[in-house]
Amino acid sequence: MNRRLIGFGGTGLVLLLLTLLLCLGMGSARLPVSQIIGILINHLPGLGETFTPDWNTSSEQIILKVRLPRVLLGMLVGAALALAGAGFQGVLRNPLADPYTLGVSSGASVGAAVLIYWGLQFSFVGIWTLPLVAFFTGMLTLWMVLTLAREGGKIPTQSLILSGVVMQSFLGAVVSFLTAMSKETVNEILYWTMGSLSLRGWSYTGILLPYVVIGLVFLWNRARVLNILALGERQAAHMGVHVDATKLSVLIVSTLLTAAAVSVCGVIGFVGLVVPHIIRLVTGPDYRMIVPLSALGGAIFMAWADTAARTLLAPTEIPLGVMTAFVGAPFFAYLLYRNKKLRRGELL
Template identity: 70%
Template sequence: MRSKLVSYGTIGLGLLLFTLLICIGFGSVHLPAGEIVGILLHRIPGLGRWIEPDWSMASEQIVMQVRLPRVLLGMLVGASLSVAGAAYQGVLRNPLADPFTLGVSSGSAVGAAVLIFFGWQFSLLGIFTLPVIAFLTGATTLWLVMWLARENGKIPIESLILSGVVMQSFLGAVVSFLTAMSKRTVNEILYWTMGSLSLRGWSYTAILLPYLALGGLFLWSRARSLNLLALGERQAAHSGLNVESTKLVILLVATLMTAAAVSVSGVIGFVGLVIPHMIRLITGPDYRLIIPLSALGGGIFIMWSDLAARSLLAPTEIPLGVITAFVGAPFFAFLLYKKKKAREREIS
C-alpha cells in the first residue's frame, strides 16, 4: 500500500504543481511559468535574497494578490469536497452519495444565505461565523435526509437518493426565496447558489485551510474503519468496530468540511461524487489511498474547472457550479445506468 501511495502521490503532486502554474499564468495578462516560479520563490523567507527580481511589480501583484489566492482557494475547496464525498461513500457504502446529491451542500448554503440576507456574516464568531452556521444547517439536513430514507432500520440506496433530491429541491427554493426578497445582497446570494471563486482573497483561504487540514487528517486516520465498513456493518462489528459511533463521527466531520467549503465558495456540485469514484477505479477500494488521492484529484479538478469558468467566455465569467455540473451530471447518469444494468443482471 505504501509503495502505491508514494507512486500515485508523486504523480498527483506533479499534476497539481503543473496545474497550479498553468492556472496562475493564464488570464487577461499571460505570465510565463519561469516568472511565476521566480515570484513565488522570491517570497520564501531566506530564499528570496538569492533571487534577483527580473519581473515587473505589476506581474508580482497579479500573482500574489489576484491569481494565487483564487487558485489556492479552488484547490482547497476541491480537496475538501472530494475528501468529504469519499467519506460519505465509504460510510453509506454507496458510490452515488456525496454532499451535493444528499442535499448537504444546499443545507449549508441555506445557512450562509440567511446570514448574508440579514448581514450577520461576521456577527457571532468573526470570520468563522459562516462555516459554523453552515455546518449546523448542513448537519441538520443530513439528519433529515437519513431520517426520511430509513426503512425498518435500514437505508435503501434509492430512498437515500430520493430523500436527498427532495431536500435539495426544498432548500433550493428557500435560497431562491431569499434571493427574490433581497435587494442589497441579491448578487452575493446568487453567487452562493451557483458557486464562484471570484473576488476571494487570502482571508477565505485562511478560513478553509484548518478545516481541510484537521478534517482530512482525521478522516485519513479512519481509513481502516472505512475499509471495514465496506465489508458490511455486521462484518465490521464482528471485527470490533463500534459501527454507529464511527459512522456518526465520520459523517459529522465530512459535513463540517463540506460546510466550510460551501461557506467560502457557494454550492459546487458533483465534485465529491466524480473524483472519489475515479480514484477508486484507478487505485482500488482501499481508503488509505482513496482519501489522500481524492484530495489531490479534487484540487486539480476545481482548478481546471475554475480556469474554464473564467476563460471560456472571457471577459464574462461562468459560474463554477455550472462547469462542474456539465461534467458531474453525465457522470452521475452513467453511474445510475451501471447500477441499473447490474441489478438487471442479478434478476436474470
C-alpha cells in the same frame, strides 16, 4: 499498497505543482512559468532574492495578491469537497453519495440567502458574516438530519439518506422561495448558489486550510475501518468496529469539510461525487488509496475548473458550479464507458 500509493501520490503531487504553475500563468495577462517560479521562490522565507528580478511590479502583484490566493483557495475547496465525498461514499456504502447528500449545501444556502435577501451579509462581522452564518446553518442542518434519522439510539443508513433527501428538498425550496420573492438581490442569491472564488483573499485560504488538514488526517486514519465497513455493518461489528460511532464521526468530519467549503465559495456540485469515483475506478476500492488521492484529485480538478471559469469567456466569469459540471461530466462519462468496456474485455 505502499508502493502503489507512493507511485500514484508522487504523480499526483507533480501534477498538482504543474497545475499551480500553469494556472497562475493563465488570465488576461499571461505570464511565463519561469517568471512565476522566480516570483514565488523570491518570496519564500530564506530564499529571497535567489533570482534577479526580470519582471515588473504589476506581474508580481498579479501573482501574489490576485491569482495565488485564488488558485490555492480553489485547490483547498476541491480537496475539501473530494475528501467529504470519499467519506460519505465510504460510510453510506453508496458510490452515488456526495457532500450534499445530507442537505448541508441547502442548509448553508438558506443562511446565505436570508442574509442576502435582507441585506445583512456585511452587518455583524463584516465580510465574515455570510461565511459564518452559512457554516452555522449547514451544521444545524446536519443535526436536524441526524435527529430525524435516529432510531432507538442508532442511525440506520437508509433512514439517514432519506432524511437528507427530505431536508435537501425542503431547504432547497426555501432558497427558491427567497430567490423568487427577491427583486434587487435575486442575481446575488443565484450567483452565490452557483459558486464562485472571485474576490477571495488570503484570509479565506487561512480559514479553510485547517479544516482540510484535519479532515485529511482523520479520514485517512479511518481508511482501514471504511474498508471493513464496505463488507456490511453486521460483518464490521463482528470484526470489532464500533459501527455507529464510526459512522457518526465520519459524517460529522465530512460535513464540517463541506460546510467550510460552501461557506467560503458558495455551492459547487459534482466535485465530491466524481473525484472519489474516478480515483476508485483508477486505483480500486481501497480507502487507504482513495482518501489521500481524492484530496489531490479534487485540488487539481478544482484549480483547472476555476481557471476555465475565469478565462474562457473573459471578462465574463462563468459560475464555478456550472463549470465543474461542464468539465467533469463528459470526462466521468468517458471513464464509466471505458471501465464498462474493460470489464467486458473489449479493450486491451
